[in-house]
Amino acid sequence: GIHSITCEEFGLKSYGIDISKHAINQAKINAKHKGMNDLADRFQVIGSQKQKINFDDNFFDITIAESCLYSMEFEFAKKYFKELKRVSKDIIYFSVISSIDNNNICGDHIVSSDHEKETIQSYFDKDTIMEMTESKISDFLFLKHIVEENLKDKSLNGRYYGALKV
Numbered sequence: 001g002i003h004s005i006t007c008e009e010f011g012l013k014s015y016g017i018d019i020s021k022h023a024i025n026q027a028k029i030n031a032k033h034k035g036m037n038d039l040a041d042r043f044q045v046i047g048s049q050k051q052k053i054n055f056d057d058n059f060f061d062i063t064i065a066e067s068c069l070y071s072m073e074f075e076f077a078k079k080y081f082k083e084l085k086r087v088s089k090d091i092i093y094f095s096v097i098s099s100i101d102n103n104n105i106c107g108d109h110i111v112s113s114d115h116e117k118e119t120i121q122s123y124f125d126k127d128t129i130m131e132m133t134e135s136k137i138s139d140f141l142f143l144k145h146i147v148e149e150n151l152k153d154k155s156l157n158g159r160y161y162g163a164l165k166v
Helices: 021-033 074-087 126-133
Strands: 002-005 014-018 043-045 060-065 088-097 107-110 120-123 140-149 156-165
Touching: 014 021, 021 043, 060 074, 074 088, 074 126, 088 120, 126 140, 126 156
Parallel strands: 014 043, 060 088
Antiparallel strands: 002 014, 002 060, 088 156, 107 120, 140 156
């Protein structure tokens, strides 16, 4: 999901949103288990991929979109990234799946394997990241492409990690 912080466990005031009711419920359970009821109250389900993020402009110092932007259609990811820019003052950190995971073919694909079956996965390269973020490479604090090889079957998996200065 998308998790944003303004500056709990590290002295930061955290918030979390996700399109998955199950994920938010589990996050609330985990927070309450740690005695962080106030944190649990700051987790919310975003109703649909068409809904705006329910925070004021420049509300967060840092916004983190970890392992979520590729689990939606690319056009929705672009919309949400625009929303992340709106609610962020300083930095947006994100990760997306590299097109190398899909034989170097970017775009939206329906998952056929049992894990996440019939959901959307979007695969990215540098150009699609620039399009999603509506940024140029010089706007990034960093943009890393990390590719790992499975030594057993020689398959490759990749992910981009970026920090964009807003």
